[in-house]
Structures are given as C-alpha cells and as structure tokens.
Amino acid sequence: MNKLAAKYLRPELVPTKACQGCAIGAIENWLLQAIDEMELKQEDVIFGAGIGCVGRQTFATWGGDNFGATHGRALAVATGLKVARPDKKILLVVGDGDAASIGASHLIHAARRNVGVTVICEDNMGYESTGGQFSPTTPAGYVTNSSPYGMAEQSFDPCDVVIAAGATFVAETTAVQWRQTVKVVKLAMQNDGFSFVHIRFPCVQNFGASALGSRDPLVSMEWIYDHTKGKTDDGAETDFAWETGIKHDASNSRPEYSKVLRDLNARVRADMAAGS
Amino acid sequence: MALSEELVAPWAEWQESYQDGQRLLEAGTYALTEGAVAAGLGVFAGYPITPATDIAEYMSKRLPQIDGYYLQAEDELAGMHMCAGASLGGQKAMTATSGPGYTLMHDAYGWAIVNEIPVVVVDAMRVGPVSGITGAPGQGEFYVSRYCSHGGNIETIVLSPNSVQETFWLTIDAFNLAERFRTVVTILTDQVVADMFEDLFLPGDYGALSDIVVPRRHNLTMPFFPADSSEIDLPPNVIGEGTGVCVSPYTHTEEGYDIEEMEAQWSQTFRLINKIRHHKDEILRYEAVGLDDAEVIAVAYGATARTVKTAVLEARRQGVKAGFLRLISLWPFPDELFERDQPYLVCELNYDGQLVREVMRAAPDKNRVHFMGKSGEMHTVAEVCEALEGVAKHQKMPQQPYIWTEVR
Structure with a gap:
C-alpha cells in the first residue's frame, strides 16, 4: 500500500475495487496527494460519494466520516450537512450521471448558493456500472450500448453550467494529467465556496469496447492523451479536443452559503436584542 | 352513566x-x-x-x-x-x-x-x-x-x-x-x-x-448500525465527529460498509422492522369515546374525525349507541384497537378506500366493516348520523349522494 493510502484510507478497502485500467483508483490517489499537500487530517474532511462506478468504488474508502448518497443527491445531502458542520471540508466524488444528469439541478443550485463543497466529477463518459449507456457528457456520435448507431443527442460540459450558475472555482483535467489535477484540486479545496473539478476518462471496459474497439487500457489512455492535446502522435487533429485547465477562478470572492445564513441569523438576533 | x-x-x-x-x-x-x-x-x-x-x-x-x-x-x-x-x-x-x-x-x-x-x-x-x-x-x-x-x-x-x-x-x-x-x-x-x-x-x-423533549445525542462508537437488534433509544449517528461512520444507500454492515451478502440484508431488515414492531406500545396514540356499550364504532383520523366525533355524540342523543375511535398513530397500524366484534364505520377523505382496508384486515369480521368515503369535502354530521343509524339498526349503509361505500 502506498504511503498516502496508508495515511488516509481504510486498509481493508485498498486497493480499489475498480476494473483494471480504470482511472478511479488513480484519481483518488491524486485527491489524497492534494489533501496531504494541504496538510489536512482525516477528521478535517467529510467524504461524500454518488452512485455508479465512481460512487461505488470510492464509497467508504476514506478513513474518516463517509456518506454515499442516492443517485445524484450527494450535493443535496452535503448542503444540509455543510449548514450543520460548517467547520468541515466536504469533498464529493461523483460521476457524470450524478453531476450532469440525475443530479444536475442540485449541482446548479449548490453552485448558485456557493455551498462550501468541492465536487470532483469523475466523468467516465457514460453509465458504466449499468453496462455502458450514453450520458449527457458522451461525445455526440459515439457508439455506446444505448446508442448503437451513434449518440444522437448533443452533449454538454457541466463546467459551463456551473460557471453560469455561480460556482466560484471551476477546472477541468483528464486522467492523463496527474500534476495538473493535484494542483487544481488543491485550489478547489482552498476556495471557501462551491468548487467543481471535472476529470475526464472513458471507461476502459464499456466505452473502450463500444467506441474505441478495444478494452486495452493503453488504447484508452492514448485516446484520452490525444484528446487532451487535440492531436494524435502523427500530428493529425483529433475529432475534438477537451479544453483543460482552470476555467473560472473567483475563489473566496463571495461568502459561502452557510456563512450567509449565519450572518443573517446574527443580524436578525442583533436586531431582536436591540428591540427593533 | x-x-x-x-x-x-x-x-x-x-x-x-x-x-x-x-x-x-x-x-x-x-x-x-x-x-x-x-x-x-x-x-x-x-x-x-x-x-x-x-x-x-x-x-x-x-x-x-x-x-x-x-x-x-x-x-x-x-x-x-x-x-x-x-x-x-x-x-x-x-x-x-x-x-x-x-x-x-x-x-x-x-x-x-x-x-x-x-x-x-x-x-x-x-x-x-x-x-x-x-x-x-x-x-x-x-x-x-x-x-x-x-x-x-x-x-x-x-x-x-x-x-x-x-x-x-x-x-x-x-x-x-x-x-x-x-x-x-x-x-x-x-x-x-x-x-x-x-x-x-x-x-x-x-x-x-x-x-418532555428528547434531546439530540451523538453515537460516537461502533456498532453504528446494530445488526439483529430491535433496541431503541440509541443515540443517532453523527457525521463530522470523526467516528468513521459510513452512511449509504446500500445494504450495510454494522460499520456502514456496503455488503452484498444475504445474512447482512436479513440482519439489517430485522433491525429496521423490529425496532418499530417490538415497541409498538411506545407509539400507540388514539382517542376513544363510548366504546364500552357501542353497537357501531365510527373510525376516523385528522380533520375527518372532527365532524365524525360530533356525529357520534349527536347519534347518541338520537338513541343510537355509537362509539368513536380516532387514530392518532396510523402506522404501525394499531390492530389491537379493532378487537371488539362490532360493526365499524370507517370515514375517510378518499373514494378508493384506504384506512378501511386496514380496519377490514384487523377487525374480527370484515363483512361488518363499512366504508364511508368522501372526496374533497368534509363529512357532515347529518351524513354520518344517518350512516351510524343505518349500520346500527339495519346492518347496512344508507345510500347518500357523493358518498362512496364500495371497497371491493
């Protein structure tokens, strides 16, 4: 077991239960690196997870307090929890289904309220624990098990949505960007407000087989690498390229939601005490 | 008397x-x-x-x-x-x-x-x-x-x-x-x-x-989810105190880990069902009037119980020995309140018949459980009086407009 896992995770749940070649385990390790570099302790962080591959494979791995919500609702739970425990950092690890589809309204409104949580959206580009159906982040035209003729809908980038809704820190990386991911996760967790980090990696098993024609993790990694750069090794442009990096940084520019409520209470109670 | x-x-x-x-x-x-x-x-x-x-x-x-x-x-x-x-x-x-x-x-x-x-x-x-x-x-x-x-x-x-x-x-x-x-x-x-x-x-x-107020307490120790236990008055689990509790939608172990073994599923179910079933007497709440000599017992809850109670008292004045049973705790269903072998008149605000089905199940003779459903507006005292008299004296519900009596 590596040192970070030994320090922060539950030994009985290491190594990850994720499929071989899946980025879920690696990304969790990067989150631990960010937490470690911030010198946070287990008791400083509440770890929340969603449903699907990302939720199931990360739930209860964190050595401190954990929750796994029903599908899409981690942000709603976290909103209530943050109000009750404003002293804790809440880290949510969810998938593209949780964040961009079934829980999209909670994502929008948590961003609007500037709830003090960091959302890590691990986007495996479809519904993979149910066998590989398309999601709102599957690129248009790609073949999945529920888009055998190519995904007919237009996809969207949840980063655009949360920026429009009022998120105070938004960044995007991919599973081939170790250092960048650690760096933006640290910035995200330093924002006392709503932070969103979108990390893309196609599912090796399902997306790999349906869209890329191979379950070889190296094929997936190369495909991610190419689409992160926008070019293949031979210099040809890819069909699209992800725009990675910090997309919006207004960290600590407006008060966090639970602080807004505490300040409201202080004002009301001061007025009451003054007899007005 | x-x-x-x-x-x-x-x-x-x-x-x-x-x-x-x-x-x-x-x-x-x-x-x-x-x-x-x-x-x-x-x-x-x-x-x-x-x-x-x-x-x-x-x-x-x-x-x-x-x-x-x-x-x-x-x-x-x-x-x-x-x-x-x-x-x-x-x-x-x-x-x-x-x-x-x-x-x-x-x-x-x-x-x-x-x-x-x-x-x-x-x-x-x-x-x-x-x-x-x-x-x-x-x-x-x-x-x-x-x-x-x-x-x-x-x-x-x-x-x-x-x-x-x-x-x-x-x-x-x-x-x-x-x-x-x-x-x-x-x-x-x-x-x-x-x-x-x-x-x-x-x-x-x-x-x-x-x-009289039960304060919030924090459970700081294992087991977080006691298996095969129906114990109550345990402090609730808390997130943020560093107990390591795990909370999830999955079938869980005592720590809260997700598990896919039937023994764990059965143990969890035992707890979720029996912590309530084994302590039904702690939950039972009801109001009863005139059950001792009642020849027909009107059953209702919530707003409906207001006019129904008045109707029971009015029916008594008119010579019908009516009783009144108002359920306050609806679930777990208080079967023990329906042990009297008497006709029941169940009044509720729906036409499909819901409470009445549970009374039919709990009462000694479901054929003597009568339904008086209204929809969107309250039962009137006159309507309920007429029904009580019909059941007490003729063992049947009178026909009244906008009142449903069929359950099956």
Whole structure:
C-alpha cells in the first residue's frame, strides 16, 4: 500500500475495487496527494460519494466520516450537512450521471448558493456500472450500448453550467494529467465556496469496447492523451479536443452559503436584542 | 352513566403539566412551526406548496430568531435530502409538503430510514391524484406514508393530528419518536387542520419543556448500525465527529460498509422492522369515546374525525349507541384497537378506500366493516348520523349522494 493510502484510507478497502485500467483508483490517489499537500487530517474532511462506478468504488474508502448518497443527491445531502458542520471540508466524488444528469439541478443550485463543497466529477463518459449507456457528457456520435448507431443527442460540459450558475472555482483535467489535477484540486479545496473539478476518462471496459474497439487500457489512455492535446502522435487533429485547465477562478470572492445564513441569523438576533 | 372518554397520547399529561403561557388564535401551520421550535428544531428545508406553504413562511421568519436555518430547496427531493444531511450533522431537521411533493421525497425517505437518520416530515394532504384541487382537503396518502420507499423491508411511524392545539403537542412528540427510534416520522395532517385557525395554548418558556423533549445525542462508537437488534433509544449517528461512520444507500454492515451478502440484508431488515414492531406500545396514540356499550364504532383520523366525533355524540342523543375511535398513530397500524366484534364505520377523505382496508384486515369480521368515503369535502354530521343509524339498526349503509361505500 502506498504511503498516502496508508495515511488516509481504510486498509481493508485498498486497493480499489475498480476494473483494471480504470482511472478511479488513480484519481483518488491524486485527491489524497492534494489533501496531504494541504496538510489536512482525516477528521478535517467529510467524504461524500454518488452512485455508479465512481460512487461505488470510492464509497467508504476514506478513513474518516463517509456518506454515499442516492443517485445524484450527494450535493443535496452535503448542503444540509455543510449548514450543520460548517467547520468541515466536504469533498464529493461523483460521476457524470450524478453531476450532469440525475443530479444536475442540485449541482446548479449548490453552485448558485456557493455551498462550501468541492465536487470532483469523475466523468467516465457514460453509465458504466449499468453496462455502458450514453450520458449527457458522451461525445455526440459515439457508439455506446444505448446508442448503437451513434449518440444522437448533443452533449454538454457541466463546467459551463456551473460557471453560469455561480460556482466560484471551476477546472477541468483528464486522467492523463496527474500534476495538473493535484494542483487544481488543491485550489478547489482552498476556495471557501462551491468548487467543481471535472476529470475526464472513458471507461476502459464499456466505452473502450463500444467506441474505441478495444478494452486495452493503453488504447484508452492514448485516446484520452490525444484528446487532451487535440492531436494524435502523427500530428493529425483529433475529432475534438477537451479544453483543460482552470476555467473560472473567483475563489473566496463571495461568502459561502452557510456563512450567509449565519450572518443573517446574527443580524436578525442583533436586531431582536436591540428591540427593533 | 357518563360516556367513557379516553385520550392515549403523551400530551394528555403534558397539557396538565404546562399551564403557564399564552393563548392565541392561530393556524395549524403556526402550531406546527412552534411545536418544531419547542422540540429543538435546527434546520428546516423544503419547497413551498399549498397547503404547507405557511409552514415554510413561518419557518423562514422563526428559525433565524433562534439561530436555526431555513433552507429553501430546489425541490422536495432535495429538501428532504438536505434535512437528512443536516440531521447527520447533528441538527434536528424537518421538511413540510403536500401530496405532490411527498411523492418526490421517496428517494430521500428510503435513504434516511435505512441509515436511521431522525427526520420529521409533514404532509398536509389535499385531494388528488397529482395536483388535484389545491385548496381542498384529502386523505389519500394513508398507504403512501406507510410505503414511502421502494424495496420493502421497513416499518414506518406516522402520526395525524386533528386540531391546532394537538398539532403543537404532536409535533414535539414526532421529534421525540424520530430521535428515540432513529427514523423518519411523518406527520400526516390535511388542508383543514393545517389551514384552520383555532384556540392555541403555547407554553411561555420552551426551555421548561426539557422534561418532555428528547434531546439530540451523538453515537460516537461502533456498532453504528446494530445488526439483529430491535433496541431503541440509541443515540443517532453523527457525521463530522470523526467516528468513521459510513452512511449509504446500500445494504450495510454494522460499520456502514456496503455488503452484498444475504445474512447482512436479513440482519439489517430485522433491525429496521423490529425496532418499530417490538415497541409498538411506545407509539400507540388514539382517542376513544363510548366504546364500552357501542353497537357501531365510527373510525376516523385528522380533520375527518372532527365532524365524525360530533356525529357520534349527536347519534347518541338520537338513541343510537355509537362509539368513536380516532387514530392518532396510523402506522404501525394499531390492530389491537379493532378487537371488539362490532360493526365499524370507517370515514375517510378518499373514494378508493384506504384506512378501511386496514380496519377490514384487523377487525374480527370484515363483512361488518363499512366504508364511508368522501372526496374533497368534509363529512357532515347529518351524513354520518344517518350512516351510524343505518349500520346500527339495519346492518347496512344508507345510500347518500357523493358518498362512496364500495371497497371491493
């Protein structure tokens, strides 16, 4: 077991239960690196997870307090929890289904309220624990098990949505960007407000087989690498390229939601005490 | 001989103990808000909906005054999840809605029940299905409040008040049961009891209620989810104290880890069902009038019970030996109240017949259980008197307009 896992995770749940070649385990390790570099302790962080591959494979791995919500609702739970425990950092690890589809309204409104949580959206580009159906982040035209003729809908980038809704820190990386991911996760967790980090990696098993024609993790990694750069090794442009990096940084520019409520209470109670 | 009268509920005593306070003319929604505040509410999260909207408005004004928090959620589903999150963080939490929102909460219901998170949910029922008529009362969520999550393997606690004053005490009671049983308690009220204004006594000092209010405690040790146990009065689990508790939608171990073994599923089910079944006597609340010599027993709850009780007393004046049974705890269903081998007349505000089916199951002779369903408007005293006389003297329900009597 590596040192970070030994320090922060539950030994009985290491190594990850994720499929071989899946980025879920690696990304969790990067989150631990960010937490470690911030010198946070287990008791400083509440770890929340969603449903699907990302939720199931990360739930209860964190050595401190954990929750796994029903599908899409981690942000709603976290909103209530943050109000009750404003002293804790809440880290949510969810998938593209949780964040961009079934829980999209909670994502929008948590961003609007500037709830003090960091959302890590691990986007495996479809519904993979149910066998590989398309999601709102599957690129248009790609073949999945529920888009055998190519995904007919237009996809969207949840980063655009949360920026429009009022998120105070938004960044995007991919599973081939170790250092960048650690760096933006640290910035995200330093924002006392709503932070969103979108990390893309196609599912090796399902997306790999349906869209890329191979379950070889190296094929997936190369495909991610190419689409992160926008070019293949031979210099040809890819069909699209992800725009990675910090997309919006207004960290600590407006008060966090639970602080807004505490300040409201202080004002009301001061007025009451003054007899007005 | 004086008519026998019985109120089996904790507030039968509470009302005697607390006499210092103020008397107001207020609505059921106001009483509900004050009851929650008196019980130590910390967080209210919900989405406004008629006829529960006034609860949200009262809460938004009242909670900041006591350093509590009013969260206006994006929908009812989020509202109840916020309550569960706040409760996990150590706050007493409540949400309030009507039928359309109640339906949306079921995702959160199951999650809170399986994780033994105390939450109080108010459903002010209106006539349905779906939006129905927003300002008309209904009693269509009798079964929904029992089966408020999918997948089975749960018991639920549901209470129903019939007056503004009782709403206040019952709300405190609902919070107590939620803490003691570590579960969701539903207050099933209705448009009439929620909206109407009545005489309301409020204790002057809520701090003096500490003898009757169950405080929030924190469970800091394993087992977080005791397997094969029906023990109650265990402190709720808390997130944020570093206990390492794990809370999830999955079948869980005592630590809260997800597990896919049947033994764990059965152990979890034993706990979720039997912590309630083994302590039914702690939950039973009802009002009974004149059962001793009754030749027909009228059964009702909530707003319906108001006119039905008046009708029972009127029928007695007219020479019909009628009895009155008002259920306050609806779930777990009080089978023990239906052991008398007498005809029952079940009055409720729906045409499909819900409460009546449970009475048929519990009573000695289902063929002597009669249904008197109305929809959207209250039973009148005259209608119920006529029905009581018909059942008592002719063993059948009279035909009356806009009243449904068929269940099968």
